[in-house]
Amino acid sequence: MLVAADVLGAPCWLSLVARDLAAAQRFYGSVLGWTFRPGGFGRAFSVAERHGVPVAGIGAVAGELAVPVAWTAYFAVGDADQAVAGVRERGGTVGVGPVSYPPRGRAALVADREGATFGIWEGGVLSEWSVGEGKAPAWLELHTRNAFDAAVFYGEVLEWDTDGGSCCEVSYEDDQVVLRRAGEPVARLNSGPVEEAAWKPQLRPRWLVHFKVPDLEAATALAVENGGHTVPEPEWGGGRHRQVTLRDPEGALFTLDESPDAV
Secondary structure: OEOHHHOOOOEEEEEEEOOOHHHHHHHHHHHHOOEEEEOOOOOOEEEEEEOOEEEEEEEOOHHHHOOOOEEEEEEEOOOHHHHHHHHHHOOOEEEEEEEEEOOOEEEEEEEOOOOOEEEEEEEOEOOOOOOOOOOOOEEEEEEEOOHHHHHHHHHHHHOOOOOOOOOEEEEEEOOEEEEEEOOEEEEEEEEOOHHHOOOOHHHOOEEEEEEEEOOHHHHHHHHHHOOOEEOOOOOOOOOOOOEEEEEOOOOOEEEEEEOOOOO
16 A cells, blocks of 8 residues: 555546446456455445456445446545645536545545546555556546646646656647656547537546457457447547447446557
C-alpha cells in the first residue's frame, strides 16, 4: 500500500458500479479470466485479480447510490475536499461525496464540464496495481469535445504537470493529450464528435476503460455468449490496436483491445 502522495494526479483505481455482484463476477471472470476476493467494504464489494494482481473493484451499489451501472476511473488527490471544490469552481459537477471509508481514505464521484464522470481518491493505494500502456492489464482514454480544453480542466483539478506535487506529466502528440507517470503513458485524451451523442450514447463524453486481451475475436465471442453485446465503434482517433467496444449484461460500456502484452 502506497500513500497517495506517490501517485498524486494519476489514475489509482478502476471500479465498476453494478447491480448484481455475482452476475458481474460471472461475466468478467468468463471474458477476462478474472478471479475475485472480498473487497473490504462489505459483501457488496469485491476485487478482481488477474494472476493474483489486482485489476479493478466491483461494487453492487448502483441502486443504493442511485447512479448508472458504469466503469469509473479514480485519480489520486491529496485533499478530496479541495479537489471537489476545484471541480465545482471550473464548471464540473459533484455527484457523490466526499465519502469517508475509514481507515483507508475518502472518495468522491464527480464529472467534468462535458459530463465525463470520474472519481477522486484521497488515501492509500495498492502498490501492485497499474494502468497504462505496456504490461498493465488496462488503460484509459477520455473521449471529449476538445481534448486540449479538457487537459486544462484536469490539469487544474488534479495538478498535472505542476510543481504542486503531482507525479504526472502532460504532452501533446498526434492531436492527443497524453498523460504520463514516470515517463509511461497512463491515459490519453481525445477530441471527437460528441454532437452525435443524442442518438449515439457511446459517443457521449466519458472516460472509457480499455481491457487488454491476447485474442480479440475470442474475447468478444465470450462477451456475447455471456450476455454482453457490441456497440458501433466510436469515431475517435488514437487507436493503436484492434479493439471492440461492448456493453456488459447490465449496460456498462468498456472496450477490449488486442494487445501483444496481454496474458
